[in-house]
Amino acid sequence: VVALLVLIISLLTFGVIKIGVVLPMTGGISAFGELVWEGVQLAHEEMPKVLGEDVTLVLVDNRSEKIEAANAVSRAIDKEGVVAIIGQVASSHSLAGGQIAETKGVPMLSPSSTNPLVTQGKKFVSRVCFIDPFQGGALAVFASDLLGVKKVAVFVDIEQDYSVGLTNFFIDRFKKSGGQVKKIYYKTGDQEFSAQITQALAFGADAILVTGYYPEIALVAQQAKMLGFTGYFLAGDGADAPELVQIGGEAVEGLFFTTHFHPDANVTERSKRFVNEFVRKYKKKPSALAALGYDAYMILMEAISRVGKADPKLIAEAVRSIKNFEGATGIITIDENGNALKSVIVDVVKNGEFAFQTVIQPDQIL
Numbered sequence: 001v002v003a004l005l006v007l008i009i010s011l012l013t014f015g016v017i018k019i020g021v022v023l024p025m026t027g028g029i030s031a032f033g034e035l036v037w038e039g040v041q042l043a044h045e046e047m048p049k050v051l052g053e054d055v056t057l058v059l060v061d062n063r064s065e066k067i068e069a070a071n072a073v074s075r076a077i078d079k080e081g082v083v084a085i086i087g088q089v090a091s092s093h094s095l096a097g098g099q100i101a102e103t104k105g106v107p108m109l110s111p112s113s114t115n116p117l118v119t120q121g122k123k124f125v126s127r128v129c130f131i132d133p134f135q136g137g138a139l140a141v142f143a144s145d146l147l148g149v150k151k152v153a154v155f156v157d158i159e160q161d162y163s164v165g166l167t168n169f170f171i172d173r174f175k176k177s178g179g180q181v182k183k184i185y186y187k188t189g190d191q192e193f194s195a196q197i198t199q200a201l202a203f204g205a206d207a208i209l210v211t212g213y214y215p216e217i218a219l220v221a222q223q224a225k226m227l228g229f230t231g232y233f234l235a236g237d238g239a240d241a242p243e244l245v246q247i248g249g250e251a252v253e254g255l256f257f258t259t260h261f262h263p264d265a266n267v268t269e270r271s272k273r274f275v276n277e278f279v280r281k282y283k284k285k286p287s288a289l290a291a292l293g294y295d296a297y298m299i300l301m302e303a304i305s306r307v308g309k310a311d312p313k314l315i316a317e318a319v320r321s322i323k324n325f326e327g328a329t330g331i332i333t334i335d336e337n338g339n340a341l342k343s344v345i346v347d348v349v350k351n352g353e354f355a356f357q358t359v360i361q362p363d364q365i366l
């Protein structure tokens with residue numbers, strides 16, 4: 001009877017560990033949210049428990065909006081009682097939401113926000129991806145050394161911290177290689193780019209780099225081709241969703257973009273297992289964002305198990321003590337500032353798919 005009572009009591013007090021997942025599930029960049037969510041769910045299926053307790057995922061939509069990005073974090077913490085958050089995708093959303101996470105003392109781990117400011121001066125916000133000084137440098141090295149490009153028109157989305165930052169980091173490194181640049185501005189949601197493209201043509205650009213996200217990258221490529229541009233198209237990780245090709249069609253063939261992972265790059269044993277499991281579950285190849293979402297979940301679980309209890313402050317510290325973690329996207333070390341140092345992958349659009357082009361290591365961009 002006593003044993004039975006103990007069992008019943010322990011069953012009743014047996015908790016769940018709640019993890020918030022804040023993503024753009026609707027709105028302008030909803031393709032990104034869907035991709036990350038696939039990776040997080042696969043990871044959760046592989047590791048549904050930590051410290052002997054069930055992990056419950058609470059998905060909250062930020063609607064691809066900055067204000068909602070902050071509200072979603074508040075809601076996850078105050079209403080749902082999550083002990084940690086995976087998110088967000090866009091740097092501007094991680095900046096808005098990260099402010100709230102920091103104030104409330106709950107760790108937020110971004111799979112993919114690459115702007116340096118996302119973690120700067122914060123204790124609770126970390127990421128599992130590289131940052132844009134490196135991504136911009138890799139783009140510049142690829143353009144100048146591998147493509148031989150001399151003049152780049154950079155299309156900057158002035159509403160996105162990611163785009164503004166990546167542009168400047170690209171320019172710094174590209175000028176060192178003797179290249180010339182012209183910045184040309186647009187805003188998230190713009191549909192019509194002929195004025196900007198005319199400027200790029202007048203500049204004599206041999207490449208157009210769009211540092212924003214896939215909806216506008218696809219439209220710029222289409223309209224630039226229509227207006228007679230015949231040079232290269234370049235982009236950063238913001239290009240990396242199948243919707244780029246669905247919207248851009250023929251116009252994005254040959255476009256090069258930097259990203260975090262490609263299933264053919266097979267960097268670690270875990271990458272191979274991840275690709276196999278992903279194909280089994282979803283009947284398609286995994287995207288970079290799925291791999292990053294998978295890694296974010298696994299690193300959070302590792303941090304929680306190291307702490308031995310679901311204490312938000314200790315989890316935040318433990319995330320920054322992760323060294324040489326074998327992830328799907330590579331070997332991940334998170335430094336004391338919450339950033340990861342990893343190699344950059346370059347993909348090219350070929351026959352409507354993303355083909356692996358090359359890898360750029362941190363020491364190549366110096």
Ligand code: PHE
Nearest residue numbers: 090091112113114162237238
């Ligand atoms: N790096 C982008 C940002 O910071 C987000 C992103 C990452 C989008 C990877 C697609 C793929 O805003």
